[in-house]
Amino acid sequence: MVLSKVTDRPIVIATRASRLAVWQAEHVQDLLRKTYPGLEVSLLKLSTRGDEILDRSLQKVGGKGLFIKELENALADGRADLAVHSLKDVPVVMPEGFTLACILPRAEPRDAWVSGKYASIEDLPAGAVVGTSSLRREAQIRRRRPDVVVKPLRGNLDTRLGKLDDGQFDAIILAAIGLQRLRLESRIRMILPVDLCLPAAGQGTLGIEVSAGREDMVDLLMPLACQRSTAVSIAERAVSRVLGGSCSVPLAAHATLQSEGGELIAADAGLDSITDAGILVRALVASPDGADVLESSVFGPVSQANQLGEQAARILLDDGAAQLLQEHLQDD
Template sequence: MAAAPATLVIATRASRLALWQAEHVQVRLQALYPACRVSLLTMTTRGDQILDRTLSKIGGKGLFVKELETALLDGRADLAVHSLKDVPVDMQSPFALSVILERDDPRDAFVSNDYPSLDALPAGAIVGTSSLRRESQIRQQFPQLKIQALRGNLDTRLGKLDRGDYAAIILAAAGLRRLGLESRIRGYLSIEQSLPAAGQGALGIEILERRSDMHAWLAPLASAEATACTLAERAVSRVLGGSCQVPLAAFAQLDGGTLRVDALVAEPDGSRIIRAHISGPVASAVQLGEQVAGDLLEKGARDILSRLLPADSAS
């Protein structure tokens, strides 16, 4: 292993949740390498700046990582910490997803000041979400509700709810828990009710692929279980050309040495949701993800994808 690092710089978005995530990695690294000075480089990404349009209309998840990647390239930072669900699944050279850390709760959370659950919302109630994945699943189960786009960081979204713009909002449970806001959660959407996004609840660390020293230094942070599950989920998304333009979900669970992968592709309005699942050995995580994606394509997902994505995006 390379000699212990003397300094490390972590690139991070400037939002409160992104800073929590970067500081979490900072603490972990300082515990591993007590003599190392670990600092943060905070940045505002284009995805943080454009708040009046949905991600599917402005370029997708990559908008949250480009500026951080530039910092890696020009040497201002050694690593970048991301919510894994925001990391494009087709990461290209010279970048590499080095490690995936332990996963927090992957479920979606129901947040409301006036209602205990989606079932309790009256017809016409406005539900805010930033995700076509969530929107399609909610629309199928609760066609009487009105879904509206919700952008901004976590505090901004909660502020819009508190202002009365929405009767309820749907957020990733992990983000609320990490910021000590678990009391805002009125209930959790079950995996069956709202299948999570690939990588939801997990943190990923991006580096330059040529940095073998960084690979070695970061290796102790990796979670074998979270890595297996999220690699399977990301394989589903990669095969299907996953982006914010597609209501796509993938979630893997480990039981002993067996990995179960559930996935879906949906029409944005929820009128049709195609589901598939597969189980197999954890050592075949990526292949299992690819297989369940193939099952979805055979069941009719190709038709949905052909209308929502450019012609060459899906296999």
């Protein structure tokens, strides 16, 4: 691709300083360099409050927005042009002054079961300790195994694995993609099927944020965007938006592109497949103990991804999701 005016100067990518976050930013850096040969792209590594506060759960200290605020400050004051995020950490309602400019191809969206002793959740003995700080994961694990103990697990990926290895937990649950990106696939005992643990909205996907009005950056990122990933992400984030989704809510949303016959459309399918595809949206809301679970699923044209996500959420609301979520917030 021919260099344009926007690529005549170095581009700065803001990122968290964790090993996984840096991998993700370097991935975008490589994509930009391949798309625009000769382009200078550097990283601005920042520590966020979400990385620094490890003794309390996210829902008690401000939610997932803690992971992106410092990066947005760098965008606002001109230190950075782009910020790379795990899409599941990006608020479904973007803060004023910022926009989600690009969604990259989705990788593995499911969760991973990690344990040195037990191959699956079914193998756990009663009273075994499972580590996760995700209310979504906790609710679904306790739904299947109410006889196990779920305890908070914070820290970066290496810290979490270290706590497992130290014997603090019998098993932990992590996003599979994080392990895969850092070449730690050998730690995965199994990928949890979505029927057991429905993923979070945006899990496995990278989003790139820019300051509002930076049309030059939007144009720069256009070749990196993925229509398939954008469609499913729009649907998933619509579920979360209608239900007030955040890390303080036990909420899951997962969308897939499918043919009319119900066959899953491969990630590398041609763009013509999207035009004719349907999108299946699954949503779940639960109490943290997994005792009360509401689920919905809707299918329709991919062109209506946002409406289908909203519809899946409203089905849950009609079934009592608002009361379930309110009861959880009061208990919390």
